[in-house]
Amino acid sequence: MNTRSVASQGRGQAERAANSKAMEVGARAGFAARGLIYVLVGALALQIAFSGGGGKQADRGGAIAEIAEKPFGVVVLWLLGIALIGMALWRLSEALFGQAGPDGDKPAKRAMAAGRFVFYGFVAYSVLSFAAGDSGSGGGSSDQQSQDVTAKALGWPGGQWIVGIGGVAIACAGIWIAVRAIMRKYHKHLKMSEMSQKVRRAVDFTGVFGGASRGAVFATAGGFAIAAAVKHNPDQSKGMDDTLRSFTQTPVGPWLLVVIALGLVAFGVFSWFNARYRKV
Template identity: 80%
Template sequence: MATGSVTSQGVGHARRAANSKAVAMAARAGFVARGVIYVLIGVLALRIAFADGGGKQADRGGALAEIAEKPFGAVLLWVLGIALAGMALWRLSEALFGQAGPDGDKPAKRAVAAGRFVFYGFVSYSVLSFAAGDKSSGSGSGSSDKSSKDITAKALDWPGGQWIVGAVGVGVAVAGVWIAVRAIMRKYHKHLKMSEMSDKTRKGVDFFGVFGGASRGSVFAAAGGFAIAAAVQHKPGKAKGMDDTLRSFTDTPAGPWLLVLISVGLAAFGIFSWVNARWRKV
């Protein structure tokens, strides 16, 4: 058999595997896991808003610690980690073979999918490391604030470090605005099976999608702004992880009520992730 024929058959098998029910189930499980983490982050941030944080971090590490304290928490952590690995696998299939939809094969969309594969691969690794007993920040499951400050301090010592940190901060801030704007414009509609929803369900989906996406984007934008400040002032302490970024909302004229709004919004994004688990086109 010709080499080209064998290669094309291999690509065909890989493409069918990427479009299989197993990959679709892995993607939906990943959305469920992402939803659990965001709902918990929202709850933890809400406690902080009412001065009842109990020393917990309102970030992924804090959410994982909260789960670990519950009955069967260790088992749930393993389940979440494996489910997030499924999300990474789905994003990898999108990077290799394109997304669902008429324009899903565009190079730009494949590149974004590749970036998401790396991100969810890291998140899955951090959750599984935490489940295996690694509670250090080095696993990606510790304090996001300490990690952000440590990484920023190292980067600022590099040649051109201020420009690098500033560029990353701008990138994160722009990504946050992009996330929020796309949510407000309801760009997620093209990824969901909207025709299968009732009018009441659509209204609920739009509430969680717009509110949740805008809140999530706001947190990213604020974190990017702090990274830019760290670069301009050459002070690593200005950089903030998710926990400190959320706490900073209490320093605004709105006081803790802005944090309350963002906290509920992050929980709403978690629920929107569950909506994706049910109606996402995969």
Template identity: 70%
Template sequence: MHTKALSANGQAHARRAANSQAVDLGARAGFVARGVIYLLVGVLALRIAFSGGSGKQADRGGAIAEVADKPFGSVLLWALGVALAGMALWRLSEAVFGQAGPDGRTPGKRAMAAGRFVFYGFVSYSVLSYATGNRGSGSGSSDRRTDDVTAKALGWTGGQWIVGVAGAVVAGAGLWIAFRAVTRTYHKHLKMAEMTRRARQAVDVVGVFGGAARGTVFATAGGFAIAAAVRHEPGKAKGMDDTLRSFTQTPAGPWLLALIALGLAAFGLFSWANARWRRT
């Protein structure tokens, strides 16, 4: 009985820690950092659309390198890395204790939170490693990494199926992201009542446009992975940079990439809106 009481007391302390102001601030700092990265990716993609990009990568690695080149770049990278670590810890607390909202403790929600914890933990590690001088961490080409991973996977027994299923999952995630943006599902995660009418309108513009653009990029990248699996050609799979560049090869030319680039920048602004009004 005493042991059960201690266990319950420990769980209560852990839950209070998960709901603490520190975790809340970490989550909001993480949204700010995510917004910075997406804004930079959008700007880099816009440069590529009309000037070829001058060798810049329109992906997370390119964004990190862009920050590093600025005055006090190392300090800014440390701030980004720590903020993303805060986001990772918030997602971990959601995985362990559940998210805000009536359905936040379902197994599916916890599993998604756990996946996001791993993702943001990796991104934070990459940024902090780059800040400490490991220039090979975080800034490498997403296209080269995608080619290497795809080639290795295709060499395994059943590798085509593995790559194909992974591509389908990414494509499905992209469609899901776009659908949730267009249907404004994000409303339930934001403190809409605290916004002015003009703020709500602005959030909806960047939320719908930004989410749809982000979902389109994911869905397109997933489609390329499926093509790589079907043709057994690793080079058909594309990272974020090559996926974005592929939009210039459509009949719309660079204008479609410019539209997607503006959408990614809008998603960066939407991330900042989350930093202000997200329910944590």
């Protein structure tokens, strides 16, 4: 058997693995895990809104710490981390072989899938590290991490430009997420024909409200990164927790944070709908 034949056979086996039932289960478990994290972050943000700015940190680290405090919390964290590995592997398969749908083989979509593979791989690692006893991993403050990364980047040659461009990219990503949610672009990724009218309404409510709220958080965080670049001050950069707290400093007080927090809960529920109806 020549080298080309072996390579072709290997690729065929990889494609079959990517389209296997196990990969589908992993992807759906990953959506369920993502949903749980967003529901908890939204709930923590609500606590901040109603406690006058106190409460626990409303980010992934806060959500992980909240789970760990519950009975059998460590077991749940292990399951959560394994589910996120499933999500990461599914995204990797999309990067290698394309997504489901007629336009899923486009290079841009593959590149986005590769980025999501890296992101979910990191999240899975942080969750599993926390479950294994490294409380400084998954439970770290997103605000401190953001400031540390920004400070390091600002020290590089052209650091202000790097941080500024990164901030613009994050802000644009947030706007893109919100616009796509409002336009209901997620329909093409879901098995809409399998839903009842009641379920469709729930999917659209959580998808639009949740996606727009999530996009608003990203866009605001990007704005803070731009401010950090302009002022050459890493303290201006904010993680998810401080970004959410910033919504309480608007003229409407904590009520904007209440809306955004409920939107993050909605996005978590939307993720659970994805776990059931996503085309994988």
